[in-house]
Each structure stands twice: as structure tokens, then as C-alpha cells.
Amino acid sequence: MAQNAPMVLRLLASSVTAANRAGKIIRDIMSRGDLGIVDKGINDLQTEADRSAQRCIVASLTQQYPNLTIIGEEGATNCEVPSDWIVTDYDQTVISEQCPTEYSHITKDDVVVWVDPLDGTSEYTQGLLEHVTVLVGLSVKGRPIAGVIHQPYYDYKSGNSLGRTIWGLVGMGVGGFNPQNPPSGKLIVTTTRSHSDNTVQKALDSLNPDEIIRVGGAGHKVLMLIEGKAHAYVFASKGCKKWDTCAPEAVLVASGGKLTDMHGLPYEYGKNVQHPNVGGVFATVRGIDHEELLSKIPQEVTDKLK
Numbered sequence: 001m002a003q004n005a006p007m008v009l010r011l012l013a014s015s016v017t018a019a020n021r022a023g024k025i026i027r028d029i030m031s032r033g034d035l036g037i038v039d040k041g042i043n044d045l046q047t048e049a050d051r052s053a054q055r056c057i058v059a060s061l062t063q064q065y066p067n068l069t070i071i072g073e074e075g076a077t078n079c080e081v082p083s084d085w086i087v088t089d090y091d092q093t094v095i096s097e098q099c100p101t102e103y104s105h106i107t108k109d110d111v112v113v114w115v116d117p118l119d120g121t122s123e124y125t126q127g128l129l130e131h132v133t134v135l136v137g138l139s140v141k142g143r144p145i146a147g148v149i150h151q152p153y154y155d156y157k158s159g160n161s162l163g164r165t166i167w168g169l170v171g172m173g174v175g176g177f178n179p180q181n182p183p184s185g186k187l188i189v190t191t192t193r194s195h196s197d198n199t200v201q202k203a204l205d206s207l208n209p210d211e212i213i214r215v216g217g218a219g220h221k222v223l224m225l226i227e228g229k230a231h232a233y234v235f236a237s238k239g240c241k242k243w244d245t246c247a248p249e250a251v252l253v254a255s256g257g258k259l260t261d262m263h264g265l266p267y268e269y270g271k272n273v274q275h276p277n278v279g280g281v282f283a284t285v286r287g288i289d290h291e292e293l294l295s296k297i298p299q300e301v302t303d304k305l306k
């Protein structure tokens with residue numbers, strides 16, 4: 001009986017349906033063509049799609065899990081939410097999974113939900129729609145244990161109008177996609193296309209990769225890792241925040257990968273942590289020696305990321 005499932009599994013199943021609904025809002029706003037772009041700072045845009053998608057996700061989860069701690073990129077709002085934006089059903093695939101017993105006694109007070117309602121805003125405004133993801137990450141006692149990465153525009157050029165939703169729960173596994181290993185005998189690194197600087201480039205040069213793939217979004221880049229298109233995601237910048245990496249890290253770890261800062265330290269996702277990932281992002285797929293690759297990053301780069 002779904003209602004008797006452990007809270008973590010129910011919350012993940014609710015996060016999948018909420019992310020799917022947010023994805024439709026993102027598509028609808030793009031179709032209407034009025035993005036309502038606001039400039040939050042240097043190269044840091046926000047659109048009506050970011051704002052509306054967040055309201056949809058927060059309202060849906062809050063209705064089902066009152067007093068749940070949810071931290072969203074676009075801040076707290078108490079705007080009215082249209083009733084058809086509030087979804088309270090479970091994703092049937094997720095809710096039917098066998099939840100690891102380690103999560104059986106987790107309560108709402110142990111959980112913080114990190115929401116990036118639209119990751120890849122820069123690319124969304126430029127029409128690079130396949131870079132966009134909706135991210136909902138669940139942390140338990142500070143550790144990222146579950147995540148949803150929804151792609152509103154997955155395969156949309158072939159006529160797919162519903163996108164695709166990937167999910168993962170550490171210790172249970174992943175769903176919604178077909179995990180692939182990247183090619184052996186070479187190093188492919190993925191990184192930012194819209195927030196690069198000298199330090200970001202120096203870190204990449206130090207790895208001497210065979211190929212660098214520059215795309216938007218933290219969610220999109222982690223998907224490239226778990227779908228075998230790259231071996232590492234390297235971003236030597238303070239630009240990412242906890243909502244950018246909580247869900248991707250949980251899905252990556254559930255796939256056997258690893259994400260740390262550029263010093264090799266883990267990020268904590270408790271409710272009082274600072275939001276910027278000041279140590280940068282260094283993520284690798286299963287089978288890559290994370291520490292060995294990280295050791296190639298020069299101190300002049302890591303000194304900038306504190």
C-alpha cells in the first residue's frame with residue numbers, strides 16, 4: 001500500500017510527479033513566448049518559467065508534506081498557485097520500488113529538499129532547450145540520498161512532448177534512463193558553456209582531456225556522465241549552488257559515481273549550509289579514479305576555490 005511506504009520513497013515519488021508538472025509549465029511559458037526575464041546579477045537570469053516551476057513544485061510538496069524544509073533557488077514566495085499546478089499523486093514506478101531499510105525511520109525533520117526549478121536558464125533563454133533540467137534533491141542529515149532530474153525538452157525535436165524524468169535513490173538504484181559507460185582509453189570532460197573564466201579553463205587544461213564538451217546546466221552535465229558521454233564534469237568556479245548539485249549528486253552516486261569539491265571534500269546539504277559551492281564541482285563516473293584525476297588540478301586553481 002503506497003501510503004505505508006517509507007516517507008523517503010513517497011517523497012521521491014511525489015518529487016517525480018511534481019517535476020513532471022513543472023516541466024509542462026516550462027514548456028507552456030516558452031510556447032507563449034513571454035519569458036519575463038529578470039537579471040538577478042552578473043550572468044544570472046531568471047524567467048517566469050523559473051518562478052512558476054518553483055511555485056508548482058513547492059506547493060505540491062508542501063501540500064503533501066506540511067512543514068517539510070524546502071530550499072529553492074528562486075527564494076520564498078507566497079504567490080497564489082493555480083490549483084492545476086498542484087500535483088499530489090505518486091509516480092507509480094518509484095512508489096513500487098523496494099525502499100532500502102536504512103531509510104525506514106527517516107522523518108520529515110531529517111530531510112531538506114533542494115529545488116532548482118529550471119537549471120540552465122541561460123540556455124533556456126537562448127533556445128538551447130535540451131540543456132534544461134528541473135532538479136529536486138533530497139538530503140537526509142546533510143547527505144544527498146535521492147534526486148530527480150527532469151528534462152522538459154528531452155528528444156523534443158523528434159516530437160516527444162512529455163520530456164523525460166530520471167531518478168535515483170542511493171542504495172536502491174536509478175530509473176528513467178539506460179545507464180551507459182563512457183568509451184575507454186580516452187578522457188572526455190564536460191563543463192560550462194556560459195560561465196567560464198581563466199580558472200575554469202586552467203583546471204581543464206591540467207587534465208589534458210581528449211575532448212571537452214561544453215553544455216549548460218549541472219543536471220544536464222551529470223546526465224552526460226551517467227549516459228556514457230563523458231568521464232568527468234569539472235567546473236572550477238564558485239557559481240554552482242547546493243540546488244544545482246544536490247539532485248545530480250544523489251543520482252550520480254546512486255549510479256556508482258562521485259561528486260566532490262575541487263579539494264576532494266564532500267558537500268553537505270543540511271538546511272543551514274551556505275548556498276554557494278565555493279569549492280567548485282568535480283564529478284566522475286564509476287570506474288574513474290576520482291582522487292587520481294583530481295590530483296592533476298594545480299594549487300593555483302584550488303587556492304581560488306575557498
Ligand SMILES: Nc1ncnc2c1ncn2[C@@H]1O[C@H](COP(=O)(O)O)[C@@H](O)[C@H]1OP(=O)(O)O
Binds near residue numbers: 121193196215216
Ligand atoms: N556564475 C553563475 N551565476 C549563476 N548561476 C550559475 C553560475 N555558474 C553556474 N551557475 C548555475 O549552475 C548551473 C551550471 O552551470 P553551467 O550551466 O554554467 O555549467 C547553471 O545552469 C546555473 O544554474 P541556473 O541555470 O539554475 O541558474
Ligand SMILES: [Mg+2]
Binds near residue numbers: 044045073121
Ligand atoms: Mg539561476
Ligand SMILES: [Mg+2]
Binds near residue numbers: 116120218244
Ligand atoms: Mg541551476
Ligand SMILES: [Mg+2]
Binds near residue numbers: 116120
Ligand atoms: Mg535554476
